[in-house]
Amino acid sequence: RTAPSRGLKRRPSGRNRGAPRRVRTAETAQRIKRNRRLKANNRERNRMHNLNAALDALRDVLPTFPEDAKLTKIETLRFAHNYIWALTETLRLA
Numbered sequence: 001r002t003a004p005s006r007g008l009k010r011r012p013s014g015r016n017r018g019a020p021r022r023v024r025t026a027e028t029a030q031r032i033k034r035n036r037r038l039k040a041n042n043r044e045r046n047r048m049h050n051l052n053a054a055l056d057a058l059r060d061v062l063p064t065f066p067e068d069a070k071l072t073k074i075e076t077l078r079f080a081h082n083y084i085w086a087l088t089e090t091l092r093l094a
Helices: 026-061 073-093
Strands: none
Touching: 026 073
8 A cells, every 4th residue: 555645544445445345254254145146146147138139129120021020139140240231232223
């Protein structure tokens, strides 16, 4: 650590400034681990919901035949890529 400049005292960092540090028991450590895992699972679940919603929105704007056919995720991405390429070529040739 570097010395404070101009006589200013350095403040402790972190949330528990000046508070004594608690010792984690095995039970507390397990509870923290479980809580972190639950939060990570929720983040992943939300990420997948957002991804699926985006793919559904993409499917809605892509012309598909028959209309009721639902494309898989990879089919949707490949179709969108090819559709954009075809539209670009149409504009380039026009």
